[in-house]
Amino acid sequence: MAKVRTKDIIERFELELIAGKDGIHREIIKSDISRPGMEMAGYFKHYPKERLQLLGKTELSFFYDLANDVKQDRMEKLCTDITPGIIITRGLEVPQQVIDAANNAGVPIMRSPHKTTSVMSRITNYLESKFAPFTAIHGVLVDIYGVGVLITGQSGVGKSEAALELVKRGHRLVADDSVEIRQEDFDTLIGNSPPLIEHLLEIRGLGIIDVMTLFGAGAVRNYKRISLVINLELWDKDKQYDRLGLDEELMKIMDVDLPKATIPVRPGRNLAVIIEVAAMNFRLKRMGINTAAEFSKKLTKMIESDPDPFDQ
């Protein structure tokens, strides 16, 4: 996993570096952010020094009320040798004691013009996505009618060809061949392409093609939440394939279970249409319309009901 350093935060959020520039290569290891109000008041017992520290209006106005020697002491304690940085929000004036302590300890002091809560939530989101569990899967990710469909299967089974046909039908390619997946929260998987092969598709016999140049910017997406897995496999006549769609097969990627459909491949089967319909059917199910279950209910009712009196 890529390391996150204080300078990444400065670049990403366009923060103004006020002091302590020796420390901009410090590594951030936690996505939590601390607002050291208690510490400013002198209570350092549980000071989370390895986190980014955020000083807003409340903390700074309290700080101004302290005696000068206390100010210096608290700030020196706040700037430890592993603190990745202190961010001042709302574009507030930075007290001289903060600048001195930061320069001595090499802790970067940064300033943002925005409100404390919005800075805090934006940086937390950014850090959580950076620290999210990560894996890469062999497959193709396509956005079909807004449903992120991960197409998996053996090499050469026709994943890329199916993706090409789907793009031709107006859907969007996210990644071909190798999908980088990160888990956000406990139930969300976000897939994207490795940067080097973004928007590219490899088709046997044609080679590498650029989907964005060929089909336009509307044919690609940079990332997409994965909701459904379609596994393509060569038709095995001894294997039982789902004929009803009553049971939902699941596939586990990291901690998340995704619904999965196995589709047998045989010459003459139009895979793109089948995958497209699978995505639409998935949407229908999520909207509460489950054709297989409803039909099964009807059938059961018909079998259990008394014979039709007019049908004698």
Add this chain to the structure above:
Amino acid sequence: MIERKITVNLTTGLQARPAAKFVQEANRYSSNVFLEKDNKRVNAKSIMGLMSLAVGTGEEILLVADGADEEDVISELTAFVSKEQ
């Protein structure tokens, strides 16, 4: 399943043409073959995945094979990346 750590000696690294050849070699075997670099694992039978790793010369990679001919495919691919040309 067998795993082997190998160093890529190809002077050009796995550029497009060598990568295509590598994938072709891997595809001659029935085993599942994976290649890992910096904790990123890709299917060694798929060229895009392989190229997305951008394996340079002198870099260490991990080959993983699983299947009936796993021994053969590993030794074949090891030989392929170990030679300098």
